[in-house]
Every structure is written in C-alpha cells, then in structure tokens.
Amino acid sequence: ALTLLMKALDELDNPEQRPNGLDLSVWEHFCLARRNKMDIEELVRCKALTLAEMQAFLQRRIFDDEKIKSEIENIFQELTWLQEEKTKLQLNLTVQFLLKQGQVELESTEIPDYTDAILINKSVIEELNCIIMAEGEKKIASMVQCKDFSRGIFQLEWEHKKMRMQIEDLDQKARDIVTLPISKDRQLFLTMLNYDSCVAHNISMMEQTLCLLDKLHRKNVKNCQKRIKELENRISLKDQANYELSLQLKEMLVSVSERRHIFEADDTQHVSEKITRQRYQEILKQKQLRRLVKEEEQQFEILQAEVA
Structure with a gap:
C-alpha cells in the first residue's frame, strides 16, 4: 500500500x-x-x-x-x-484409653479418700450377677405365665358369653315355635291317626251339603221368579196410576197458576199504594226540614246583626 x-x-x-x-x-x-x-x-x-x-x-x-x-x-x-x-x-487430639473392667472414670481430678473402701472379689460380683439374671428370668417367666393365664380367662369369658347368646337364641326359637299359629287342618293332621279317612268323610259330607244347597238354590230361584212376575204386574199398575195422577197434576197446576196471577195483581195494587204513601211522608219531612233551615238562617242573621 x-x-x-x-x-x-x-x-x-x-x-x-x-x-x-x-x-x-x-x-x-x-x-x-x-x-x-x-x-x-x-x-x-x-x-x-x-x-x-x-x-x-x-x-x-x-x-x-x-x-x-x-x-x-x-x-x-x-x-x-x-x-x-x-x-x-x-490441639483437638482424640486419645483412647483402655480401662479395665471395674474401673470408674472420675469427673474431678481430685484423688478420693479410700479409707472406707472395701475390696470384693470378682467371683462374688459374678455370682451376684448370675443370681440377679436368674431371678430376672424367673420373673419374666412368671409374667409370661400370668399373661397366658389372663388370656385364657378372656377366652373362657368370651366362650361363656357365646354360649349364653346361643341359649338365648334357642329360647327365642322355642318361643316362636310355641306361638306359631296352627290351622285346624294341621292340628287334625298332628292329632288324628286316620287322617285320610277323616278327610274322605268330610269330602262326602261336603258333597251332600252341596247337593242340598243346589236344591235350595233352585227352589229359591223359582220363588224369586214368581216374585219378580208379581212385582212386574204391580209396576204396570203403578205406572198406570202415576199416569192418571200426572194428568190430574197438570190440571191442578193450571188452576194454581191462574189463581197466582190473580193474587199477584191484587198485591201489586196494594204495594203501589204503600209506595205512594211512603213518598208523601218523605216529601212532608223534606218540607219541614227546609222550614227549620230557613228559621235557623234567620236567627243566625239576627245574631250577626246584634254582634255588629
């Protein structure tokens, strides 16, 4: 570049x-x-x-x-x-000390006074420990035995309660059986020995009664038919009599209506006279009231003039 x-x-x-x-x-x-x-x-x-x-x-x-x-x-x-x-x-070092059995770690650094201390052999302590362990095992065994015994008591109580309830159920069933309603046929079946022969006899008796009832029914039917014929004859006679009475009733109604018209005419004249009288009385009352009003007005004017 x-x-x-x-x-x-x-x-x-x-x-x-x-x-x-x-x-x-x-x-x-x-x-x-x-x-x-x-x-x-x-x-x-x-x-x-x-x-x-x-x-x-x-x-x-x-x-x-x-x-x-x-x-x-x-x-x-x-x-x-x-x-x-x-x-x-x-600074923070962890030091492990191996202590023998029986030694006790002291909290304070002061050296205790061992004047009253007693030295006991280790075997004595071990024997006491064995005795304590044996007694503890015995106590545990007795506690287990008591527990099993109490459990057996509870089981027996439960079985007793169960049996009492079963007894109550059986008693109730027995009462139900006693109070169960039984018909006559069942009673006969339970009490009589020859139930079939008794049933056959009852059937024959019922057939005879049915025959008698049939005869009576036929006889009653015939009687009823005769009674019906008689009633029909009576009905025809009653119808004829009713027809004659209806004709008479019509004639009577005509005469009654004529008389009613006559009476109504007389009543209207009487009512009109009564109404005229009432009106005349009312007119007289109105005239009297007007006269009284005029008199009151005159007196009022006189009083006003005197006050003035």
Whole structure:
C-alpha cells in the first residue's frame, strides 16, 4: 500500500501536473509539503495502530493481573483454612484409653479418700450377677405365665358369653315355635291317626251339603221368579196410576197458576199504594226540614246583626 501511494505521489509530483502559470519552485515546495503531510499521516496511522495494539495488550495484561490476584486471594484463603485446620488437628487430639473392667472414670481430678473402701472379689460380683439374671428370668417367666393365664380367662369369658347368646337364641326359637299359629287342618293332621279317612268323610259330607244347597238354590230361584212376575204386574199398575195422577197434576197446576196471577195483581195494587204513601211522608219531612233551615238562617242573621 505504501509503494502504491509513493507511485501515486510521484505521478502527482510530475511537473506536467503543475497548473498553468505556477512557478516551478513553488510547485516543488508544494509537492514537498504534500509529501511531508502524507508521511506524517502515514506515521500517525502507524502510531495509532501501535497504540491500539498496546491498549489491547494492556487490557489483556490487566485482565490477567485481576485473574491472578483472584487466584492469589483464593490460595491465601485456602492457606489460612489449612492453617486453621492444622492448628485444630494439633490441639483437638482424640486419645483412647483402655480401662479395665471395674474401673470408674472420675469427673474431678481430685484423688478420693479410700479409707472406707472395701475390696470384693470378682467371683462374688459374678455370682451376684448370675443370681440377679436368674431371678430376672424367673420373673419374666412368671409374667409370661400370668399373661397366658389372663388370656385364657378372656377366652373362657368370651366362650361363656357365646354360649349364653346361643341359649338365648334357642329360647327365642322355642318361643316362636310355641306361638306359631296352627290351622285346624294341621292340628287334625298332628292329632288324628286316620287322617285320610277323616278327610274322605268330610269330602262326602261336603258333597251332600252341596247337593242340598243346589236344591235350595233352585227352589229359591223359582220363588224369586214368581216374585219378580208379581212385582212386574204391580209396576204396570203403578205406572198406570202415576199416569192418571200426572194428568190430574197438570190440571191442578193450571188452576194454581191462574189463581197466582190473580193474587199477584191484587198485591201489586196494594204495594203501589204503600209506595205512594211512603213518598208523601218523605216529601212532608223534606218540607219541614227546609222550614227549620230557613228559621235557623234567620236567627243566625239576627245574631250577626246584634254582634255588629
């Protein structure tokens, strides 16, 4: 790019490119100034590129520096934690002591007074322990036996209750059987020995009674038919008598209606006279009331005049 630029400047610095009427020394001075300007711009551009590279390098170094600082801080924290753990492990030591059987760990560091202490042989302690274990096993066995016995009692009570309930059920069934209604046929079947012969005899007796009832029924039917004929004759006679009575009734109704018209005419005249009398009395009452009103008005006017 620089070579191309220099070639272009060489072409531009050619005296042929000089404007008309311009002195050659001035043109050369102008070309030199232009070339210096281009060199300075190129130098500035190069410096700007180097500056950008330097800034990018600086940013990378700053980032790396911060990263290294954070790593250093983490390492210091881990180092302090390790030191604390080391001190804890150095100070908080767990020491195991193997104590023989029978020895008791004392809470205080003071040495107790063993003047009243008694030394007992280990075999005596073991015998006492064996006795205690045997007594404990006996007690457990007795408790188990008591538990089984109480369980047996509960089972017997349950069976007793069950049997009592069964007895009550059987008694109830017996009472139901006693109070069960039994018909006469069942009673005969249960009491009589020759039940079939008795049934046959009853059937024959019932057949005879049915024959008698049939004869009586036929006789009653004949009597009823005779009675029906007699009643029909009576009905025909009654119908004829009713017809004659209806004719008489019509004649009587006609006469009654005529008499009713006559009586109604007489009653209307009497009623009209009564109404006229009542109206006359009312007119007289109205006249009397008007007269009284006039008198009252006159008295009222006289009183007003006196007050005035």
